Every structure is written in structure tokens, then in C-alpha cells.
Amino acid sequence: MPAAQTRKPVAEGLFTWPSDDPQLLGSKCPDCAEVTFPSQTGCPACSASRCEQVGLSRSGTLWTWTVQNFPPPHPYLGDAREFVPFGVGYIELAEGVRVESRLTENDADKLAIGMQMNLVIEAFGTDADRNELVTFAFAPAETS
Amino acid sequence: MDIAIIGIGLFAFGRHDGVSAIEMGVAAARSALKDAGLEWKDMDLACAGSLEVLQPDTMNKHLGLTGIPFTTLYNGCATGGNLMLTTANALAAGVGDVGIAIGLDKHPRGAFSVGDTLESIGLGQWYGETGLALNPQFFAMKTQRYMHDHGISHETLHRTAVKAFKNGSLTETAWRRKAIDYDEIANAPMVCDPLRKFHFCNPSEGAAAVVMCRAEVAKRYTTHPIYLRADVFKTQTYGSFETLSPATPVRDAPGPVVRASQAAYETAGIGPEDVDVAQVQDTEVGHEIMHMAENGFCKDGEQEAWIADGATEIGGRLPINTDGGLLANGEPIGASGIRQVYEVCLQLRGDAGAHQVPNSPKVGYTQVYGFPGVSCVTVLST
Numbered sequence: 001m002p003a004a005q006t007r008k009p010v011a012e013g014l015f016t017w018p019s020d021d022p023q024l025l026g027s028k029c030p031d032c033a034e035v036t037f038p039s040q041t042g043c044p045a046c047s048a049s050r051c052e053q054v055g056l057s058r059s060g061t062l063w064t065w066t067v068q069n070f071p072p073p074h075p076y077l078g079d080a081r082e083f084v085p086f087g088v089g090y091i092e093l094a095e096g097v098r099v100e101s102r103l104t105e106n107d108a109d110k111l112a113i114g115m116q117m118n119l120v121i122e123a124f125g126t127d128a129d130r131n132e133l134v135t136f137a138f139a140p141a142e143t144s
Numbered sequence: 145m146d147i148a149i150i151g152i153g154l155f156a157f158g159r160h161d162g163v164s165a166i167e168m169g170v171a172a173a174r175s176a177l178k179d180a181g182l183e184w185k186d187m188d189l190a191c192a193g194s195l196e197v198l199q200p201d202t203m204n205k206h207l208g209l210t211g212i213p214f215t216t217l218y219n220g221c222a223t224g225g226n227l228m229l230t231t232a233n234a235l236a237a238g239v240g241d242v243g244i245a246i247g248l249d250k251h252p253r254g255a256f257s258v259g260d261t262l263e264s265i266g267l268g269q270w271y272g273e274t275g276l277a278l279n280p281q282f283f284a285m286k287t288q289r290y291m292h293d294h295g296i297s298h299e300t301l302h303r304t305a306v307k308a309f310k311n312g313s314l315t316e317t318a319w320r321r322k323a324i325d326y327d328e329i330a331n332a333p334m335v336c337d338p339l340r341k342f343h344f345c346n347p348s349e350g351a352a353a354v355v356m357c358r359a360e361v362a363k364r365y366t367t368h369p370i371y372l373r374a375d376v377f378k379t380q381t382y383g384s385f386e387t388l389s390p391a392t393p394v395r396d397a398p399g400p401v402v403r404a405s406q407a408a409y410e411t412a413g414i415g416p417e418d419v420d421v422a423q424v425q426d427t428e429v430g431h432e433i434m435h436m437a438e439n440g441f442c443k444d445g446e447q448e449a450w451i452a453d454g455a456t457e458i459g460g461r462l463p464i465n466t467d468g469g470l471l472a473n474g475e476p477i478g479a480s481g482i483r484q485v486y487e488v489c490l491q492l493r494g495d496a497g498a499h500q501v502p503n504s505p506k507v508g509y510t511q512v513y514g515f516p517g518v519s520c521v522t523v524l525s526t
Contacts, residue, residue, distance in 0.1 A: 011270035026391070034382075037391035038268060045382045045393070064292075066284035066336040068275060073257040077273040088281050088336075096394045100276055108337045113292050124274060135274045 007123070008131045010077070014038055015121065015136045016055065022121050023055035024099060024136055035095040057093045058119045059141065065089035065103065065111045077125035077133060091117050091138050104139040116141035145411065147232040148362035148369035149524070150242075151180025151355030152486045157348045157473040158319035160250075165197045165349070165476075169248030170206045172351035172479070176244060180355040180365055187355075188240020190214045191231045193223040194248050194478035203246065213239065221425065222377060222512050223247060224481020225520020228354060229375040235358050242357045242365075247483075249476030251347035255280060258388070266516065271390055279427070279515070280344065282387040284336035287430025291338065294445035296433060298338060302330045303451050304429040305342045308465060311458060312472025314499040319348055320472040343429045348474025352482035354489075370489045370508075373412035373523040378404040380517025387515050400519035401425075401438040401511060408509075409440065412523035416440035419523075420505030421491045422462060423484035425513040426469040436464065439511055439521070463501045466491060481520060484510035492526050 009017050015024050027039035030052060034045040039053045066088050071080035078086075087103030089111070104120060105111055117138040125133045153175030155168040169192065177183060184207045192200035193216060201214040213234070219226045227245040235243055258277050262269050271277045290296060306326050312318035324342055332341035362369035380386050383397025409415055416439065424439060426432035433447045441462055442450055450456060456464040467473065467487040470480065488508035490496040508524040 010273055011268055014268075014270060034393065034395075036393075045395075064285040064289035066281055066288060066338075067334070068278070068281060068336060069334050070255070072272075072275040072278055073255060075258075075260065075262075075269065075272045076275050078275050086275065088276065088285070090285065090392065092394060097391050098394060099391045100389065102274060102276070108334075113289065133273070135270070 005130060005132045007134055008127070010133045010135045017121055017134065021058065022119060023058060024119065025053055026056045026095065026097065027051040028054045035097045037097055037099050056095055056099070060091040060093040060117055062111065062113055062115045062117050063090040063092045063098050064113060067106055067108050077127060079125065087111060089138065102135065102137040104137050110140065145232060145236070145372050145374060146359040147235060147356055147372040148359045149354050149356055149372060149485070149489055150362055150365045150369050151176040151182065152489045153177070153179060153353040154317055154483065154486050155351040156317040157350030157476055157479070157483065160349050165194060165248045165250035165351070166200070166203055166206070168250070168349065168351040169200060169203050169246050172248065172353040173203065173207060173244060173246050176353035176355045182242065182355060182365065184208045185210050186242055187212055187244050189231065189234050189243040190246065191217065191227045191243070192246040192248065193217050193227045196249050196251060200246070200248055218478070219518050220516065221475070221477055221480060221514025222518040222520040223478045224352070224484070225375060225510070225512050225522060226377050227482065228356065228372070228485065228522065229377050229520065231356050232372060232375055235356060241361055242355065244353055244355050245482060246351065246353040247479035247481065248351035249478040250349040251476065256347055265388070267388065267390070276390070277388055279387050280336045280339070283428045283430055284339045286385060286434065288338055290430065290434050296445070296448055300433060300448055300451045301338065301343055301429045302326055304432050305329045305471060307457055308426065308468050308471035311466055311499055312468025315467040315472065316497070318468045318472045319474050320468065339428050339430060345427055345470035346474045348476050350476045350479050352479045352486050354482055354485055368493055370492050371525050373525050374408040375520065375522045376404045376408040376411065377520045378407070378518070384517060386517035399438065400517050401435060401513050404519040404521040405439045405511065408521040408523050414507065414523065418507050419462060419509045420507050421466060421488060421501045422464050422509040423469065423487055424464060424511045426465055426471055427475070431513065432465065432469065435511060435513070439509070458499055458501055466496065466499050466501060481510065481512040484512065485522060485524065488524050492524060
């Protein structure tokens with residue numbers, strides 16, 4: 001009998017999880033105030049070496065996008081056999097950074113530069129131990 | 145720069161089952177040496193580069209163990225330009241009179257994989273595990289934004305691909321030798337919106353080599369040297385939008401292509417209007433179009449009119465990727481930049497046959513771009 005699946009984040013330190021209000025974890029330079037993602041101690045803008053981790057905005061605007069229509073090669077951990085195309089985009093956040101992300105929408109007709117997007121955490125694949133892996137994604141904001 | 149190219153060689157790009165990358169590199173080197181009328185033992189130094197071959201300097205076991213300094217380097221898709229730059233710098237520094245730069249590669253079929261460990265390219269493993277970390281996604285997203293900002297149409301993407309395969313059909317050494325009509329390109333399966341199947345190049349196999357010397361001794365070896373007027377290598381500065389970036393700043397900065405291009409024009413003492421024939425990195429049609437502006441040939445958005453008018457065709461105002469570029473030749477990463485130089489040298493010598501640009505071009509230009517935000521530009525002239 002297969003063991004019950006546990007949910008795990010694809011990597012530690014990328015986003016807060018589990019959480020009712022998950023946030024991406026970037027870093028901010030104390031010297032020049034530039035924000036990067038994922039977090040790192042070195043600042044790519046000014047070469048300072050003591051950037052600090054910060055939570056990022058949970059919503060932003062779609063700066064550009066595409067749809068991944070073929071199964072990504074190794075080391076992709078999503079289901080490549082029953083592959084379902086997924087959207088990919090850069091979401092511009094108030095911190096002055098554009099973050100690359102999977103999108104929950106894969107219909108090109110429903111994606112447009114400038115649309116409002118919100119952060120979600122979603123399952124996308126399984127690891128070698130059959131854990132269900134979750135990662136961050138952005139979903140179009142409700143526009144009703 | 146006071147450097148001349150006196151020999152060029154190519155092991156045609158494509159698929160060569162049973163032939164190793166080292167064998168292809170050796171063949172390209174021998175071809176370049178023959179073109180120069182020289183032998184391997186005449187070389188004072190060598191440089192070689194490859195993604196798939198860890199030690200391309202082992203070509204010396206086949207070419208001859210002559211004891212010369214044999215440098216290896218790898219800078220992604222900018223490897224070819226940097227091999228020539230490193231050779232040129234060594235010659236200029238007086239290491240020797242004559243040297244050779246050799247690029248070679250042999251990639252597995254299918255889209256480039258980032259391999260087992262993204263840590264080896266400075267990224268977290270999660271980035272590939274979640275289905276990001278694909279060059280085609282970046283190419284598509286940069287193109288998508290550029291089309292939005294500068295009014296480039298899907299028709300212009302398709303026309304750029306038509307030109308590439310038409311030029312490939314005229315080039316004996318090209319991999320893709322069949323012209324493909326507009327409707328087939330426009331209706332091909334979508335790979336990464338807005339880019340379709342025939343909009344992309346494929347990884348391939350092959351090698352290219354150039355024999356170089358200090359300009360003042362060039363006439364000893366050949367009556368038709370091609371002079372390397374500039375060879376500039378740049379990496380990204382903070383703010384430019386580059387492939388395989390989990391994030392990019394809102395703060396904008398000129399990319400490595402723009403900066404390499406501007407520095408190359410300055411070094412060569414010419415402007416983009418002086419270029420007669422150009423090779424630019426067309427990993428896909430979006431980047432050929434964007435690189436036209438990044439290299440200063442036109443302003444952002446003017447590509448729409450240029451391409452509608454056939455300005456980049458052989459016989460147009462500025463023929464671009466006259467051998468079909470990466471689209472028709474594929475990309476063996478280590479060799480690709482030197483293939484561009486090979487083609488431009490053919491054009492400047494008037495030896496390009498069916499894909500020859502008319503009216504005796506005098507000034508040529510090459511540009512490569514790749515991960516992690518690197519570019520090399522060369523300016524060549526008769």
C-alpha cells in the first residue's frame with residue numbers, strides 16, 4: 001500500500017509556508033535598498049555583502065509572459081508524461097523587482113501584459129520519495 | 145586592433161553520428177590551416193572552447209604535440225568571440241606571430257537542459273525542478289515584451305524565419321537546406337508564445353576555426369587578409385534583462401549586446417551605417433529582430449518596416465545572417481561565434497557563392513549573446 005503523501009515546499013527559504021498569507025522571500029540591501037529574489041547576502045547592484053531577507057508583496061502586475069507548451073527536460077519534477085502546459089511570467093512588484101514565476105493560467109487568450117496578479121502556493125509535482133511538492137505561482141486577480 | 149585573419153575553416157554544422165567533437169574540431173583546424181597555407185607546427189599559440197568537451201586542448205594529440213600554449217575557455221554562447229579575442233590579445237602581447245582559435249561542440253538532441261546541478265551555473269535546483277530555467281521561455285518573454293513596447297507584429301517574426309531558411313537553402317554548408325514557406329512557419333505549433341517551431345534554432349554539432357596573426361605580418365601569409373578591427377567581450381551590468389534570471393530589477397540598464405556593440409564601433413572607428421553585412425545571434429527570430437536595434441542598425445520598432453522591405457535579405461540594405469544564421473545552422477555553442485566570422489570572411493573575400501552579398505562588401509560585423517548575460521561583437525574589414 002503506498003504511503004500517504006506529504007506536502008513539501010520545493011526548496012526551503014523561497015517562500016513562507018505553510019501560511020495563510022504566504023510571501024516570497026527576497027533580500028534587501030541595507031546600503032542601496034535594492035531588492036533581489038531569491039534571497040542572497042551579496043548585492044548585485046552595489047557589491048555590498050550583508051543583504052537581509054525580506055518578505056515581498058503578494059500581488060503585482062504581469063510584465064511579460066509566455067506559455068510553456070512542451071515538457072521541460074531534466075531536472076523538472078512535474079508530470080512530464082501527462083504534461084499540461086503552464087504559463088510563465090515576470091510579475092512586477094512594488095519593491096522594484098520583477099519575479100519570474102509559474103502562472104496558474106495557461107490560456108494565452110487570458111493573459112495580458114499589465115494585468116493584476118496575486119501570489120498562490122500550488123502543488124506541481126512529486127519528488128523521489130513521493131512527497132507532493134509545492135511551489136509559488138501567480139494567479140490573475142478576480143476582475144468581476 | 146592590429147590583427148588579421150589569414151585562414152578560415154568549418155566542419156559543417158548539423159548532425160554527425162559517430163564523429164566526436166574533438167574530431168570535428170581537428171578537421172576545422174586543419175581546414176583553416178590549409179586555407180592559410182600553414183601547418184599546425186607553424187602555430188605559436190592556440191585557444192579552444194566547448195560546452196560538451198571538458199578539455200578541447202586534447203586536440204593537440206591529433207594535431208601534433210608541439211608544446212605551444214593552448215588555452216581553453218568557455219563563456220556560454222559568447223565563447224567563439226572570446227576565443228578570437230583571447231588569441232588576438234596573446235598575439236598583440238607578443239606571445240607569437242600566428243595563432244589559431246577553434247570552437248567545437250556536439251549537443252544531445254532536443255532543447256538544452258541545464259543539467260543535473262543548477263548550482264553549477266549559480267542557480268538553485270528548485271528553479272529547474274519547477275519548470276523554469278528554460279532559455280526558450282526567456283527568448284519568448286523578452287520578445288513578447290518587445291513586441292508590446294515597439295509594435296512588432298507576428299508577421300515580422302514569420303518573415304524573419306522565411307529569410308533564414310531561404311538563406312540556408314543557398315548555403316552549401318548549412319544544416320537546414322530547405323526553404324520553408326510563410327504559411328508553414330505561421331501555422332507551425334506554438335513552442336513558447338509568441339514563438340513557434342520554426343522560429344527557434346536547435347542545438348547541433350560542428351566546429352569552426354580561424355588562423356590569426358599580427359596585421360603587420362599578414363601579407364607574408366596571404367594576399368587577402370581580413371582585418372579584425374574590433375573584438376569586444378562584455379558581461380551584463382545590473383538592470384539588464386537576461387536569460388535564466390529568477391528575478392530582474394525594474395531599474396533598466398543597457399544589456400551586454402548594446403555595450404559590446406558600442407565599444408566595438410568605437411574601437412573600429414566606424415558606425416553601424418558603415419556595416420555592409422552582419423551576423424547576429426538569432427537563437428530565435430525574436431532575438432534577430434531585437435539584436436538589429438541592440439547593435440545599432442535601426443531604432444526600436446523600425447524592424448517592422450525594414451523586414452517588410454526586405455532590407456535584411458541578401459541584396460537588401462543590410463544583409464543579416466546570410467548563411468541562414470543559427471536557425472539554418474543550429475548552435476554548437478563553442479563553435480557558433482566562429483561560424484559567424486567564417487561566413488563574414490567568405491562574404492568579404494567574395495567567396496560566398498550562391499549566398500554572396502552583391503557589390504563587394506568591405507565591412508562585416510558579428511555578434512553573439514548568451515547566458516549569463518554575455519556578448520561578443522567583432523568588426524571585420526578587407
